[in-house]
Amino acid sequence: MFAKSKKTFLVVFLLLILSISSIIICPWLGLKILNPFDVLKHDDLFYVFTMIRIPRTLAAFFAGGGLAIAGMVYQAIFRNSLADPYTLGVSSGASLGAALCIVFGLGGAVAGMSFVSLGAFTGAIIAIAFIYALAWSGEHNSHTLLLAGVIVATVCSGLIMFLHLIGGLHRSFQILRWIMGGVDGISFSILYFMLIPVILYIGMTWLFLPILDHFLTGDHVAHSRGIAVNKYRLYFIISTALAVGAIVSVCGPIGFVGVLAPHTCRMLITGIRHRTLALCSFLLGGSFLVITDTLARSVVPPAEIPVGIITALVGGPFFLLVLYRRKKHLML
Amino acid sequence: MGSLIEFLDISLAYDGTVVVGDLSLKINHGERWAFIGKNGTGKSSIIKAVAGILKPIHGQINLSGKSVSDYHSRERARWLAYMPQQSSPVIPYTVKDYVMLGRHAHQGVWALAQPSDYAEVIKAMEICDIIHLQNRLVTTLSGGELQRVLLAGAVVQDAKILLLDEPTTFLDPSHERYFYKALERLYIEKQLTVLMVTHDLNSAIEYSTHICALESGKLFFSGTKEIFVEACPGILNQTFSVDFQTYHSITAHANIYRANS
Secondary structure: OOOOOHHHHHHHHHHHHHHHHHHHHHHHOOOOOOOHHHHHHOHHHHHHHHHHHHHHHHHHHHHHHHHHHHHHHHHHHOOOOOOOOOOOOHHHHHHHHHHHHHHOOOOOEEOOEEHHHHHHHHHHHHHHHHHHHHHOOOOOOHHHHHHHHHHHHHHHHHHHHHHHHHHHHHHHHHHHHHHHOOOOOOOHHHHHHHHHHHHHHHHHHHHOHHHHHHHOOOHHHHHHOOOOHHHHHHHHHHHHHHHHHHHHHHHOOOOOHHHHHHHHHHHHOOOOOHHHHHHHHHHHHHHHHHHHHHHHOOOOOOOOOOHHHHHHHHHHHHHHHHHHHHHHHOOO | OOOOEEEEEEEEEEOOEEEEEEEEEEEOOOOEEEEEEOOOOOHHHHHHHHHOOOOOOEEEEEEOOEEHHHOOHHHHHHHEEEEOOOOOOOOOOEHHHHHHHHHHHHOOOOOOOOHHHHHHHHHHHHHOOOHHHOOOEHHHOOHHHHHHHHHHHHHOOOOOEEEEEOOOOOOOHHHHHHHHHHHHHHHHHHOOEEEEEOOOHHHHHHHOOEEEEEEOOEEEEEEEHHHHHHHOOHHHHHHHOOOEEEEEEOOOOEEEEEEOO
16 A cells, blocks of 8 residues: 555564464474484484474464464454454354264264364354355345354354263263364374365465455445455355365364454554455464464473463453453444 | 436335335436435435445336446446445544545556555545545544545545435534535536435535435435426425425525424
8 A cells, every 4th residue: 555664564574583483493392392403313203393293383373374364354354353263153163063073973084084074174164054044135244144153153052062961971072172172183194184275265365355455344335446245255255164164174173363363463553454464464373373382282291281272261361352442442 | 328327217125115116317427416305215225226235126227328237346336436324434544545445446456556546545635635634544533534534435436426425414514615615626627427415405406406306215306406496495395394494695695495493
């Protein structure tokens, strides 16, 4: 747009440094702190570093970045600062799909992808289709869609609780563990299932980022400025649901990144537009999840805390802060 | 040469409730139409229908001989710019960035602003007297300031037709005057056609070339303002179901109409 401030460049630069350093440093940290000499000397440590820690770090970075962009997109198209894959029911649909597979004992895999992950992906897609069918009235009213999302999320949560009840102690714990989310145990072969859709999603979203600026002016103004509002809203909802479905199927429902990253960037750069916001949110969301995952596997050795717990502990208070700001300023 | 905008027996409805019925009207290039009538008579709905926001349940609206719904969204935006009755931006964009969004229809798929776009933004901000607000966030503006920013967003679109829905509601008298002067400047510079919904009857008469009065969703009067003024205040009494008094302003050389309490 008009001349970008030095602050914008500084923030982008610092986030870039944060992202690169977290990707480079974090794989060395964990229950056991590795050093390059030992890794090169010992085969088992080399395996841990290259086959466990690196895919785990990459999964955390792209899952965090992808969820941050998904949150940013939902907040723009629904003009609601608290919209994210959770509030729209996509994550709940995925959790229900995974929980069903766990309860019915579908333990196998297809092409390296577990049935639980496939169930989660299918659940996310069915949830978004259901939300659309519920809210469809010829026009895509964003409030109706958001309300339908909240209803679907609530129904899914109720069904998950029922599955807890009938699933028995062991399966109930499996469901609980899955719902907590995490990037542990992700190999390169599983990583690709998430990486390819997320990179495609980010690339395709990048093309249409200026459209998101118009969504925030309101549907009528956006329409009069030449934006095919309904067409783009449908595109963003479906592409985001597919990307979130891919992330959740591999990492489980990791919460708050989609709210935390875009809002922190909005606080850092006043008047930020979606091209810069997407870049900053991706970098911040990615490095945030890499760092919280490193904390998750380091703080209470020898146990690992599911990363979802840490993101919730950081994200919950942040969510309240956003609510407070929203009440005070009535803005994104 | 045919009319610029043609309403061909249109009916408009919200959730099955008809708000405008069987409206036929022709608007030519360069005309400035004021739509007046009581609240809920469908004035804003007509403006929204022309903008392509509200689809008629019956009939069609032609723009330069082609149905409004047949226009590609970008092409339509180069014909029509719409300023809503009230917009509450949730975006903390700066005023100049917000106005720049109005250039979308003139930019490529990457929405990269060209030097001509910057020049148009500056010009629109000057016309609407918001150049001093250019670095302010739109979320911090007063109702009147925001209204001028919204107008600048419509002006910068460089469309042939300007659709204004109660554009002076939140303006103080001096900025209301300034607003109409700015509109006059636009008519002269760009030969714009304007469709404006307003409750400000005296300004409507002063700045429009044509008046369209609606009553309960039906066309009650349409024609030049000279014919309208001749029929005043009787026509106003019928349109608004209240008695109007005529006062003559010696300084303005015009009649002023006020509803009796």
